[in-house]
Amino acid sequence: MKTLLKALKRCAVAGAAALAVVSLQPVSAAQAAPAPVVGGTRAAQGEFPFMVRLSMGCGGALYTQQIVLTAAHCVGATGNNTGITATAGVVDLQSTTGRIQVRSTKVYRAPGYSGDGKDWALIKLAQPINLPTLKIATTTQYNTGTFTVAGWGAAREGGAQQRYLLKADVPFVSDATCRSYSGYSGLIAGEEICAGYAAGGVDTCQGDSGGPMFRRDAAGAWIQVGITSWGIGCARPNAPGVYTEVSTFASAIASAAATL
Incomplete structure (x- = not known):
């Protein structure tokens, strides 16, 4: 179970x-x-500027301005991937004011991830998002x-x-x-x-x-x-x-x- x-x-x-x-x-x-x-x-708007919403229905945070840290179970295998859209800059996903949307280029899933532990992954974006990152x-x-x-x-x-x-x-x-x-x-x-x-x-x-x-x-x-x-x-x-x-x-x- x-x-x-x-x-x-x-x-x-x-x-x-x-x-x-x-x-x-x-x-x-x-x-x-x-x-x-x-x-x-x-x-509040701008309270957590590092927050990212991912198009597959997961969240994430800006590790760098061009890399999102998320969970391994949210992504597929490591490799090129242009099928994910990251939304940032807004708390209201329907707002167009300040909203930034960038496609992915690559995914890196934690080596050895099999559903138990090691649940982390990185998503590289096509271009940097000019917002604060989360250390x-x-x-x-x-x-x-x-x-x-x-x-x-x-x-x-x-x-x-x-x-x-x-x-x-x-x-x-x-x-x-x-x-x-x-x-x-x-x-x-x-x-x-x-x-x-x-x-x-x-x-x-x-x-x-x-x-x-x-x-x-x-x-x-x-x-x-x-x-x-x-x-x-x-x-x-x-x-x-x-x-x-x-x-x-x-x-x-x-x-x-x-x-x-």
């Missing part, structure tokens, strides 16, 4: 019959206004505390993708606690990190896959510590979101980016 859950992840493309078991990704809250993350609030953690120093997640995914389990970027805060969950929950015994320590509330209510959801989980560093700047990967349902009690532990793969990500 764990392999099935991870294969489905929190992609927006999952079929209706699979929605009950897809993983949760960082998204905002369900409110009166349209929102993309369960239990989140709408992000990634290179040590485990920031792998605790409270994290921010954001995305255009569903505002409720099984719901539709959203027009507006939503944000939410979720607390770190230790490996031991995360593994104690039903369906999470296969958590891969050192490659995955859990975050969420035991009571549920706030989480990423379908369509948030590949988006960043981030927090402030010692200097007050945003730093990415996770990539939305999988989970059981969306915002259920005792079912936190699971994120790729970015610091583990920081060197590999940097090396791969240099080859694109």
